[in-house]
Amino acid sequence: MKHFIIYxxxxxxxxxxNQAPTAKEEPTQEASTESVSERVSISEAQLKNMSLTLVQAxxxxxxxxFKVNGVIDVxxxxxxxxxxxxxxxxxxxxxxxxxxxxxxxxxxxxEDAAYIDLQQDFLMAKARLQLVEQxxxxxKQLNLSKASSDKVFEQAKEAFDNAQISFKALxxxxxxxxxxxxxxxxxxIARTIPIYAPINGFxxxxxxxxxxxxxxxxxxxxxxxxxxxHLSLNxxxxxxxxxxxGMQVMAYTNSHPNRKYACEVILIGKDxxxxxxxxxxxxxxxxxxxxxPGTYMNATxxxxxxxxxxxxxxxxxxxxxxxxxxxxxxxxxxEKIGVNIGTESNQKTEIIPLTQSLNLLNLNFVQAGAYxxxxxxxxxxxxx
Numbered sequence: 102m103k104h105f106i107i108y109x110x111x112x113x114x115x116x117x118x119n120q121a122p123t124a125k126e127e128p129t130q131e132a133s134t135e136s137v138s139e140r141v142s143i144s145e146a147q148l149k150n151m152s153l154t155l156v157q158a159x160x161x162x163x164x165x166x167f168k169v170n171g172v173i174d175v176x177x178x179x180x181x182x183x184x185x186x187x188x189x190x191x192x193x194x195x196x197x198x199x200x201x202x203x204x205x206x207x208x209x210x211x212e213d214a215a216y217i218d219l220q221q222d223f224l225m226a227k228a229r230l231q232l233v234e235q236x237x238x239x240x241k242q243l244n245l246s247k248a249s250s251d252k253v254f255e256q257a258k259e260a261f262d263n264a265q266i267s268f269k270a271l272x273x274x275x276x277x278x279x280x281x282x283x284x285x286x287x288x289x290i291a292r293t294i295p296i297y298a299p300i301n302g303f304x305x306x307x308x309x310x311x312x313x314x315x316x317x318x319x320x321x322x323x324x325x326x327x328x329x330x331h332l333s334l335n336x337x338x339x340x341x342x343x344x345x346x347g348m349q350v351m352a353y354t355n356s357h358p359n360r361k362y363a364c365e366v367i368l369i370g371k372d373x374x375x376x377x378x379x380x381x382x383x384x385x386x387x388x389x390x391x392x393x394p395g396t397y398m399n400a401t402x403x404x405x406x407x408x409x410x411x412x413x414x415x416x417x418x419x420x421x422x423x424x425x426x427x428x429x430x431x432x433x434x435x436e437k438i439g440v441n442i443g444t445e446s447n448q449k450t451e452i453i454p455l456t457q458s459l460n461l462l463n464l465n466f467v468q469a470g471a472y473x474x475x476x477x478x479x480x481x482x483x484x485x
Contacts, residue, residue: 155429156465160408160410163408164446168400171333174332181300188215204301214292237261307322308320327394332364335378338378350363350366363386368382416467424439
């Protein structure tokens with residue numbers, strides 16, 4: 102009897118072990134139910150009304166993009182402040198902000214008695230130089246024949262050197278105020294001095310009016326040559342590792358966001374500002390006269406190209422921080438798949454599978470009608 106009871110106990114244990122896999126099948130059934138809930142089937146009539154279109158993902162080169170802002174700037178050599186080194190009264194000018202000027206063009210006339218004095222001093226120094234040069238040459242010949250003493254010769258040489266210094270200094274002063282000393286004579290002495298445009302460009306500022314006296318340190322006009330303008334952008338420190346020389350940039354203004362300007366990075370700053378940004382300079386590929394220095398601009402920077410799998414952007418459903426696509430699994434059956442997204446450009450978006458085992462290149466994705474499938478799937482889920 103005792104052996105019979107032991108035998109019954111062993112049978113019960115084996116029966117319990119054989120029943121254990123049945124208990125483990127429940128999670129598998131739940132997973133299957135969850136998988137089915139991610140699929141949606143439609144009828145032939147619904148298919149015609151929805152006008153679904155399918156598209157395959159493509160592996161192509163894309164560029165990382167990030168947006169920055171800045172202003173149009175000009176290099177120092179293209180921004181000129183015009184002043185009068187000797188000061189004087191502004192007699193005449195027709196300049197207005199925005200006017201175009203050509204290099205060498207007379208942009209103003211200055212008037213002052215000091216100009217007359219300077220021309221007088223120059224012509225007198227020129228006449229004296231001629232006299233002392235003749236005397237120097239005469240004494241030089243006499244000294245060679247010992248007809249005059251060395252002391253007299255040295256005095257003549259000193260007078261000649263001093264006359265040369267005075268003549269050269271006054272000649273430089275004349276050139277400083279825009280007069281050609283080679284063309285100055287007793288007949289060409291003038292009380293007015295012309296001011297010439299030092300560059301081709303546009304007038305950005307006019308700081309004087311006719312009749313006003315200006316000091317040598319005063320700025321009369323500011324001229325800008327916009328043909329070599331560049332774009333000064335501020336890039337945050339976290340994005341600087343993506344910036345490189347020759348990087349492509351597409352800029353646009355707030356007033357005309359659809360008008361794009363292609364640029365190229367030509368200079369990368371080395372200092373980080375208080376806002377943790379670095380200044381970079383970009384050169385416009387084509388000059389546009391509508392681009393004015395100081396204009397605020399937005400810009401998109403394009404990083405180095407890399408391979409990525411992309412889909413048309415309208416094939417992706419966005420719900421908060423999650424993103425989904427629909428894949429055709431049969432004639433009238435579609436499955437919702439979660440994906441991560443990356444760079445978006447030219448109405449295409451990079452898609453990244455949530456699991457490495459999923460090959461996105463071998464699937465047919467729903468483009469037109471993806472949102473309709475999403476709504477139908479949610480309605481089915483609510484009914485269930």
